[in-house]
Amino acid sequence: MAISYTLKKKDEKTRARAGIMHTNRGDVLTPVFMPVGTCATVKTISPDELKDLGAQIILSNTYHLYLRPGHDVVAEAGGLHCFMNWDRPILTDSGGFQVFSLAQLRKIKEDGVLFRSHLDGSLHHFTPEKVMEIEQALGADIAMAFDDCSPYPAEYKTVLDALERTTNWAKRCQEVHKDSTQALFGIVQGGLYPELRERSLREIVALDFPGIGIGGLSVGEPKPLMYEILDGMMPMMPEDKPRYLMGVGSPDCLVEGVARGVDMFDCVLPTRIARNGTVWVKEGKLVIRNAEYARDFRPIDSNCGCYACRNFSRAYIRHLLKAGEVLGIRLTTIHNLYFLTHLMADIRKSILDGTFSQFRYDFHLQWK
Amino acid sequence: MAISYTLKKKDEKTRARAGIMHTNRGDVLTPVFMPVGTCATVKTISPDELKDLGAQIILSNTYHLYLRPGHDVVAEAGGLHCFMNWDRPILTDSGGFQVFSLAQLRKIKEDGVLFRSHLDGSLHHFTPEKVMEIEQALGADIAMAFDDCSPYPAEYKTVLDALERTTNWAKRCQEVHKDSTQALFGIVQGGLYPELRERSLREIVALDFPGIGIGGLSVGEPKPLMYEILDGMMPMMPEDKPRYLMGVGSPDCLVEGVARGVDMFDCVLPTRIARNGTVWVKEGKLVIRNAEYARDFRPIDSNCGCYACRNFSRAYIRHLLKAGEVLGIRLTTIHNLYFLTHLMADIRKSILDGTFSQFRYDFHLQWK
Numbered sequence: 001m002a003i004s005y006t007l008k009k010k011d012e013k014t015r016a017r018a019g020i021m022h023t024n025r026g027d028v029l030t031p032v033f034m035p036v037g038t039c040a041t042v043k044t045i046s047p048d049e050l051k052d053l054g055a056q057i058i059l060s061n062t063y064h065l066y067l068r069p070g071h072d073v074v075a076e077a078g079g080l081h082c083f084m085n086w087d088r089p090i091l092t093d094s095g096g097f098q099v100f101s102l103a104q105l106r107k108i109k110e111d112g113v114l115f116r117s118h119l120d121g122s123l124h125h126f127t128p129e130k131v132m133e134i135e136q137a138l139g140a141d142i143a144m145a146f147d148d149c150s151p152y153p154a155e156y157k158t159v160l161d162a163l164e165r166t167t168n169w170a171k172r173c174q175e176v177h178k179d180s181t182q183a184l185f186g187i188v189q190g191g192l193y194p195e196l197r198e199r200s201l202r203e204i205v206a207l208d209f210p211g212i213g214i215g216g217l218s219v220g221e222p223k224p225l226m227y228e229i230l231d232g233m234m235p236m237m238p239e240d241k242p243r244y245l246m247g248v249g250s251p252d253c254l255v256e257g258v259a260r261g262v263d264m265f266d267c268v269l270p271t272r273i274a275r276n277g278t279v280w281v282k283e284g285k286l287v288i289r290n291a292e293y294a295r296d297f298r299p300i301d302s303n304c305g306c307y308a309c310r311n312f313s314r315a316y317i318r319h320l321l322k323a324g325e326v327l328g329i330r331l332t333t334i335h336n337l338y339f340l341t342h343l344m345a346d347i348r349k350s351i352l353d354g355t356f357s358q359f360r361y362d363f364h365l366q367w368k
Numbered sequence: 369m370a371i372s373y374t375l376k377k378k379d380e381k382t383r384a385r386a387g388i389m390h391t392n393r394g395d396v397l398t399p400v401f402m403p404v405g406t407c408a409t410v411k412t413i414s415p416d417e418l419k420d421l422g423a424q425i426i427l428s429n430t431y432h433l434y435l436r437p438g439h440d441v442v443a444e445a446g447g448l449h450c451f452m453n454w455d456r457p458i459l460t461d462s463g464g465f466q467v468f469s470l471a472q473l474r475k476i477k478e479d480g481v482l483f484r485s486h487l488d489g490s491l492h493h494f495t496p497e498k499v500m501e502i503e504q505a506l507g508a509d510i511a512m513a514f515d516d517c518s519p520y521p522a523e524y525k526t527v528l529d530a531l532e533r534t535t536n537w538a539k540r541c542q543e544v545h546k547d548s549t550q551a552l553f554g555i556v557q558g559g560l561y562p563e564l565r566e567r568s569l570r571e572i573v574a575l576d577f578p579g580i581g582i583g584g585l586s587v588g589e590p591k592p593l594m595y596e597i598l599d600g601m602m603p604m605m606p607e608d609k610p611r612y613l614m615g616v617g618s619p620d621c622l623v624e625g626v627a628r629g630v631d632m633f634d635c636v637l638p639t640r641i642a643r644n645g646t647v648w649v650k651e652g653k654l655v656i657r658n659a660e661y662a663r664d665f666r667p668i669d670s671n672c673g674c675y676a677c678r679n680f681s682r683a684y685i686r687h688l689l690k691a692g693e694v695l696g697i698r699l700t701t702i703h704n705l706y707f708l709t710h711l712m713a714d715i716r717k718s719i720l721d722g723t724f725s726q727f728r729y730d731f732h733l734q735w736k
Contacts, residue, residue, distance in 0.1 A: 040687065044694040047679070069662065069687040077665055077683060085679045294437065297445055311415070311453045315445060319408065319437040326412040326694055 015261035054341035063095035079139030128172035159191035274332035284368035306338035383629035422709035431463035447507030496540035527559035642700035674706035
């Protein structure tokens with residue numbers, strides 16, 4: 001396994017913890033948020049901008065890269081790092097979530113999933129073995145095992161089947177992946193059923209992956225339900241491995257996830273809402289497209305150190321967004337990702353300082 | 369007048385010349401290409417990227433900014449430089465070309481032009497006085513006089529009327545602009561009729577503007593016709609003022625324009641073709657969207673020093689363009705603008721070295 005985890009400090013009142021994930025491409029300070037670069041690019045921004053805003057590690061999507069440009073092209077380029085010119089760590093998801101989201105376009109069997117491309121309708125077959133082959137070709141530092149992610153809501157039997165399949169597939173992934181230098185993380189499923197979560201976690205932990213993904217949350221359920229499931233699972237988590245809550249990126253969920261012992265997060269939320277003209281400030285959302293900002297010549301947040309806030313006004317960014325100018329969505333994207341990376345850095349600092357509970361309290365006091 | 373021109377060197381075999389245009393925001397080395405920032409942003413790129421690629425001065429469009437966000441908003445921001453965070457010189461066009469391009473949406477009278485907004489169909493009236501008011505509110509270093517630009521082809525009488533109106537409007541612009549610290553350039557019209565060009569030039573030169581725009585070319589006529597018109601006009605141009613060939617930006621036209629004594633150019637061509645997936649190399653166009661580049665891991669041009677060529681492959685840029693990713697059009701835009709700014713720098717150097725004719729010969733030998 002090419003990664004390891006060092007626990008630096010545990011919070012006394014919560015499960016929050018600060019640590020370091022060591023990779024061949026450098027250390028990642030945790031807890032960490034990973035910006036999503038679906039198609040080998042974090043939408044609208046460059047690798048240099050990603051570094052400037054404090055991204056330590058990014059996520060890229062196996063399903064999308066497999067379809068376009070093709071994992072063979074990426075491999076021929078020398079892997080994803082070379083292809084997209086990003087020399088810090090990368091994690092690739094397994095495509096599980098994507099192909100299960102295709103709804104009418106896919107057919108699940110024990111062997112794998114048959115699905116149609118959302119691009120051209122062509123037929124494809126993902127098995128655990130095939131996904132491992134693709135992820136190894138992409139060459140990320142961390143690959144995720146191929147899992148079966150249940151929707152929300154889902155019947156007990158559906159979730160149970162998906163859980164069993166996920167464990168079975170995790171073993172098959174591990175088998176074909178055993179000689180790889182790439183780290184492979186297992187994924188826990190089990191939907192919103194505490195006993196299924198417990199069982200899935202037990203089975204995945206038993207396989208001794210170097211990191212553990214928590215899948216199947218933030219799929220439409222109310223936040224309190226997600227927190228309950230995390231509360232139930234986290235005491236059973238091994239301490240010496242990073243825990244990655246997949247697909248979660250709302251600032252309040254990051255704070256609450258960390259409080260429950262999560263080390264890693266990813267989500268398209270900051271970049272997606274940015275492209276719709278919404279930015280985060282410490283009070284919550286600010287819809288910068290709105291008319292009220294047409295003559296507001298202050299930065300998005302005068303206390304923010306991001307490129308957008310250091311150089312441009314709300315009025316200018318609003319103008320760019322209204323005019324459909326690309327620089328507008330670049331600036332909102334930079335701001336939102338900077339907001340999250342710095343939120344995580346502040347959270348980490350508070351854990352190390354022993355003031356996380358105060359940080360959490362203050363955060364929620366302001367956040368709307 | 370807030371600008372002046374110093375002639376540094378005249379080429380011996382052609383009319384090419386190297387000079388310096390002095391402005392309150394620094395010197396501009398001529399001949400120069402001005403990237404176009406229609407809506408107070410050069411499409412897809414940031415002011416820092418613009419500086420990095422060597423842009424000395426940019427153009428912005430009065431018509432577009434008047435409609436959105438409104439010149440009053442820009443003025444309230446402290447002018448265009450503050451609004452868009454660009455501290456180098458800016459030139460604003462007069463909106464003449466834009467409103468005359470509206471075809472069915474506008475009505476020309478001696479007083480001015482009545483037109484409908486392309487955004488919402490609302491009715492507006494541009495007069496020379498109104499345009500001066502807008503351009504002064506925008507606060508560029510150089511404003512262009514409001515002119516009547518004839519289409520191509522156009523009847524003699526149409527072109528004559530437009531010419532007379534242009535001279536008349538130039539006087540009115542000068543009258544209301546006389547106390548401004550902003551420089552005002554007059555514009556020569558006259559279509560493809562040499563005697564009308566001569567008359568227009570004589571009339572505009574007589575008004576003693578600090579710089580002279582050449583309008584109404586590159587409007588659809590064959591390039592040799594444009595060159596003929598330039599050949600006829602340039603001997604009559606005053607030597608101590610910059611000559612600005614409006615709307616011309618094809619590399620071969622830049623070389624030929626310089627050979628005829630032009631100092632300044634602007635055009636949306638480099639940025640527009642970039643967004644369509646076409647880049648320039650010394651041999652001409654390279655349509656990087658094409659399938660042949662899918663596995664081409666070389667940079668666009670291995671001799672180019674732009675950000676795109678220093679960091680990314682043709683295969684990656686093609687992938688980004690095919691996937692509709694913004695970074696793709698950012699990289700092609702940066703490359704094309706870098707190509708032009710460095711072409712102009714090379715041209716200037718060759719004039720100073722006394723090797724412009726050789727440069728021109730070598731350029732055309734390769735350019736397809």
